[in-house]
Amino acid sequence: MTSNVAILDVSNIKYTSPGREAVRRLFHHRSAILGMIILGFLLILAIFAKQIAPYDPIQLLRDVDRREPPCIHLLGCAADQPQHLFGIDGNSRDLLSRVIYGSRLSLQVGLSTVSFAILIGGVIGAIAGFVGGWLDDLLMRIMDVLMAFPSLLLAIAIVSFLGTGLINALLAIGIVSIPRFARLVRSTVISVKELEYVVAARSIGANQGRILFGHIIPNSLTPLIVQATLGIATAILDAAALSFLGLGAEPPRPEWGLMLGEERNSIFNAPHLVFFPGVAIMLTVLGFNLLGDGLRDALDPRLRGTAAG
Amino acid sequence: MKYRWVYALLALFVVASMVIAGCQPAPEATEAPAAQPTAEVVVPPAEPTAVPVVETPAGRNNYVEMKVESPDCEYGGEFKSIETVDEFTVKFTLCYPDADFPSKVAFSVFSIADKEYLDANTGDSVKMSEAPNGTGPYMLKEWVRGDRVIYEANPNYWGTAAAIPNLVFRWSEQSAQRLLELQSGQVDGIDNPAPEDFAAIEGDANLALYPRPALNIFYIGFNHNVAPFDDVKVRQAIAYAIDRQRIVDQYYPEGSQVAKVFVPPALKPGYSDAVDWYPYDPEMAKTLLAEAGQENLEITLSLRNVVRGYLPTPDKVAQEIQAQLAEVGITVNINVMESTAFIDATAAGTEGFYLLGWGADYPGATNFYDYHFAADTNLQFGDLYPDLVEEIRAAGKISDPAARQVHYDKVNQLLKDDVVMIPVAHGASATAFKASIGGAHASPLGNEVMGVLTSDSDQFVWMQSGEPATLWCIDETDGETLRACEQIFEALLSFKVGSTEVEPGLAESYVANDDATEWTFTLRQGVQFHDGALLDASDVVASYAAVWDAASPNHVGRTGNFEYFTAFFNKFLNATE
Numbered sequence: 001m002t003s004n005v006a007i008l009d010v011s012n013i014k015y016t017s018p019g020r021e022a023v024r025r026l027f028h029h030r031s032a033i034l035g036m037i038i039l040g041f042l043l044i045l046a047i048f049a050k051q052i053a054p055y056d057p058i059q060l061l062r063d064v065d066r067r068e069p070p071c072i073h074l075l076g077c078a079a080d081q082p083q084h085l086f087g088i089d090g091n092s093r094d095l096l097s098r099v100i101y102g103s104r105l106s107l108q109v110g111l112s113t114v115s116f117a118i119l120i121g122g123v124i125g126a127i128a129g130f131v132g133g134w135l136d137d138l139l140m141r142i143m144d145v146l147m148a149f150p151s152l153l154l155a156i157a158i159v160s161f162l163g164t165g166l167i168n169a170l171l172a173i174g175i176v177s178i179p180r181f182a183r184l185v186r187s188t189v190i191s192v193k194e195l196e197y198v199v200a201a202r203s204i205g206a207n208q209g210r211i212l213f214g215h216i217i218p219n220s221l222t223p224l225i226v227q228a229t230l231g232i233a234t235a236i237l238d239a240a241a242l243s244f245l246g247l248g249a250e251p252p253r254p255e256w257g258l259m260l261g262e263e264r265n266s267i268f269n270a271p272h273l274v275f276f277p278g279v280a281i282m283l284t285v286l287g288f289n290l291l292g293d294g295l296r297d298a299l300d301p302r303l304r305g306t307a308a309g
Numbered sequence: 310m311k312y313r314w315v316y317a318l319l320a321l322f323v324v325a326s327m328v329i330a331g332c333q334p335a336p337e338a339t340e341a342p343a344a345q346p347t348a349e350v351v352v353p354p355a356e357p358t359a360v361p362v363v364e365t366p367a368g369r370n371n372y373v374e375m376k377v378e379s380p381d382c383e384y385g386g387e388f389k390s391i392e393t394v395d396e397f398t399v400k401f402t403l404c405y406p407d408a409d410f411p412s413k414v415a416f417s418v419f420s421i422a423d424k425e426y427l428d429a430n431t432g433d434s435v436k437m438s439e440a441p442n443g444t445g446p447y448m449l450k451e452w453v454r455g456d457r458v459i460y461e462a463n464p465n466y467w468g469t470a471a472a473i474p475n476l477v478f479r480w481s482e483q484s485a486q487r488l489l490e491l492q493s494g495q496v497d498g499i500d501n502p503a504p505e506d507f508a509a510i511e512g513d514a515n516l517a518l519y520p521r522p523a524l525n526i527f528y529i530g531f532n533h534n535v536a537p538f539d540d541v542k543v544r545q546a547i548a549y550a551i552d553r554q555r556i557v558d559q560y561y562p563e564g565s566q567v568a569k570v571f572v573p574p575a576l577k578p579g580y581s582d583a584v585d586w587y588p589y590d591p592e593m594a595k596t597l598l599a600e601a602g603q604e605n606l607e608i609t610l611s612l613r614n615v616v617r618g619y620l621p622t623p624d625k626v627a628q629e630i631q632a633q634l635a636e637v638g639i640t641v642n643i644n645v646m647e648s649t650a651f652i653d654a655t656a657a658g659t660e661g662f663y664l665l666g667w668g669a670d671y672p673g674a675t676n677f678y679d680y681h682f683a684a685d686t687n688l689q690f691g692d693l694y695p696d697l698v699e700e701i702r703a704a705g706k707i708s709d710p711a712a713r714q715v716h717y718d719k720v721n722q723l724l725k726d727d728v729v730m731i732p733v734a735h736g737a738s739a740t741a742f743k744a745s746i747g748g749a750h751a752s753p754l755g756n757e758v759m760g761v762l763t764s765d766s767d768q769f770v771w772m773q774s775g776e777p778a779t780l781w782c783i784d785e786t787d788g789e790t791l792r793a794c795e796q797i798f799e800a801l802l803s804f805k806v807g808s809t810e811v812e813p814g815l816a817e818s819y820v821a822n823d824d825a826t827e828w829t830f831t832l833r834q835g836v837q838f839h840d841g842a843l844l845d846a847s848d849v850v851a852s853y854a855a856v857w858d859a860a861s862p863n864h865v866g867r868t869g870n871f872e873y874f875t876a877f878f879n880k881f882l883n884a885t886e
Binding site: 246264 | 483484485488489503505506509559560622624625627628629631632633635642643645
């Protein structure tokens with residue numbers, strides 16, 4: 001029995017894959033755990049919004065006054081009043097339901113824009129880094145031009161050009177995030193393409209496509225994952241900002257930024273209307289940032305071999 | 310580098326051309342549009358300076374005899390002639406009786422400007438805004454575009470001079486910002502605080518709230534030239550689907566009323582007790598939509614997100630309407646537009662379904678009906694409804710109240726039958742001032758007079774919802790703009806401060822003949838314009854002629870539409886169409 005355990009230990013140390021090691025690190029990273037808890041909670045809210053939310057988010061309630069503060073039975077709200085944990089919004093809709101449904105939209109926004117940006121940016125970066133030469137110069141100068149604009153300003157310009165609406169806002173945010181991923185992928189591709197296994201693949205006659213997609217890209221994913229997680233946070237913030245300015249989601253869609261923007265005049269006379277959507281945005285962005293930091297610490301090669309922190 | 314000199318020359322050429330381009334005068338953005346009927350006759354002065362040169366000392370007299378006359382009344386307008394009788398007497402001869410005439414000439418759009426000054430600027434509102442030359446208690450000091458308008462008191466004012474030497478107009482769309490600036494003491498008075506803040510203002514010992522009576526209408530407009538609103542069944546269905554009571558209960562402050570007809574109940578003749586609007590009945594709406602074959606209707610609702618007395622929360626009410634219409638199966642897309650663009654688009658007839666309202670300029674039914682349903686320059690409801698125009702015109706031409714009411718009852722019935730628009734609410738609103746400000750008030754007509762205020766400080770800062778478009782209001786309709794003009798310019802008559810009662814203005818007195826077709830005004834003597842010219846009868850004739858006579862070189866304005874003139878007095882003289 002004893003020897004058995006000893007053997008297992010040995011094999012454990014010998015054959016731990018880098019991936020499993022990273023996951024172990026991640027689960028020992030305190031802020032990453034907090035981030036994952038927040039995001040897990042959000043994910044559950046988003047998936048089961050229909051079951052969790054007490055009301056339809058765009059249905060006008062007939063039995064209440066608009067802008068009523070939260071009514072919580074546990075905290076002394078009269079029992080004959082209908083319970084509204086977050087209160088009633090400016091159009092007599094249940095604010096809690098709107099915030100819950102908003103999580104759906106925010107996660108969709110974050111994931112879709114970042115996927116779009118990674119797909120386009122990744123391909124551009126990989127080609128630029130792998131092919132090099134004048135193509136590299138051309139693509140990267142285009143990316144530099146895109147990077148030169150403040151991202152939100154460029155997004156506003158794109159939305160003004162395409163017309164307002166959630167889809168156009170997503171497209172705009174996706175476009176402004178492209179250069180970040182393109183540059184990242186390019187730099188990792190350049191550092192990976194001279195490594196021995198790539199040279200080995202080349203020497204046995206593998207074609208260019210196979211080398212790029214089979215060997216180089218899979219091995220340059222690590223920083224991309226970190227950047228993507230942080231990118232989601234930025235995308236959600238940008239989308240909220242666009243909606244706040246009236247350029248993104250259109251009423252009556254329960255989008256957090258839009259909810260904030262619509263009620264910015266109420267900050268003094270009905271603070272709950274801006275407090276809850278604001279907190280929701282803050283928590284979501286915080287969740288992605290914490291997870292992103294944790295991922296970076298877990299995946300960063302410089303930290304490999306040192307104690308997980 | 311053997312081509313060095315070529316490159317040097319090239320660079321020099323580029324720089325030189327940029328310098329030349331930079332020094333070129335900018336294209337005159339304020340030039341009258343090409344469609345202007347008088348474009349051919351306008352002869353711009355050799356030196357189109359914005360500011361007329363003052364040559365003679367203050368108190369200079371520039372009276373000339375003037376008469377503008379129409380050969381007959383066939384052209385369709387109200388004026389037959391306007392003439393100077395002597396230096397201080399003006400006579401208006403009308404083609405038909407007009408009982409509301411004193412109210413109309415008291416309205417600030419028809420303010421009086423100096424004749425020389427009008428001629429020097431060819432009546433161009435934008436040029437005249439550079440150095441507006443009026444008779445009012447305040448003079449323009451500076452207009453910092455996009456930020457503030459600064460006035461100073463007129464030392465030569467004919468009446469009681471303004472007690473506060475400096476007046477500043479500022480603006481913010483955000484009601485929260487207006488209130489915050491008032492609370493923090495940055496501004497001394499604000500227009501239209503949000504209804505939700507009324508209680509807070511009343512509870513604050515440093516502030517005072519002045520309720521403004523609901524002399525206005527908020528309506529949902531249809532343009533029957535735009536599909537699907539060309540189908541009266543669709544318009545009726547929407548009328549049945551809108552719960553107006555709920556909108557007023559939820560979004561309007563106390564003192565507001567659900568509108569039954571287009572004018573508020575205070576306006577009699579005009580208001581019809583007998584006409585009841587369509588009740589809230591979503592089932593009926595669905596039936597009508599099914600009959601019209603429009604079960605899955607998708608429409609666009611346009612609005613401007615500017616708080617006015619008739620509509621305190623435009624974006625919220627739009628969403629309420631969106632949700633109410635969703636219940637009968639109509640999908641509504643909300644289209645928020647920039648304020649001036651929205652007003653121009655509705656007037657041009659390009660918006661099919663929109664939220665708009667109207668605040669009274671003078672307490673007469675003609676002010677509501679004529680402008681909206683009988684002025685050919687206003688296409689907001691599509692082509693005019695001929696039977697409606699006929700009744701409105703007929704009512705405006707007689708002075709017996711009971712006889713007018715008969716016509717107005719028909720008008721209101723027609724408005725209901727054709728569902729030209731949906732009257733929603735008469736909205737109460739308010740102004741708020743620091744409690745230390747004396748003479749503070751809210752005018753039912755929206756023309757607060759800053760000249761009567763008193764304060765411990767030598768400056769009064771007013772914050773309203775929007776920036777004025779110009780400071781010469783002959784071609785303006787926006788209340789925010791009118792208020793800014795009213796501090797500088799004055800009309801023949803005026804409205805008592807905070808009331809709708811007509812009192813003498815630049816004219817001391819007036820008399821009408823028996824059938825109300827001849828009106829003679831006696832001007833006040835010794836009234837000086839800000840540049841020192843004396844007011845005389847020719848200034849009055851010139852001011853009216855500039856807008857009435859389409860062939861006049863001064864018939865320029867800002868857009869050249871002069872909606873108010875055609876609404877009040879019908880057709881232009883010498884109109885090309």
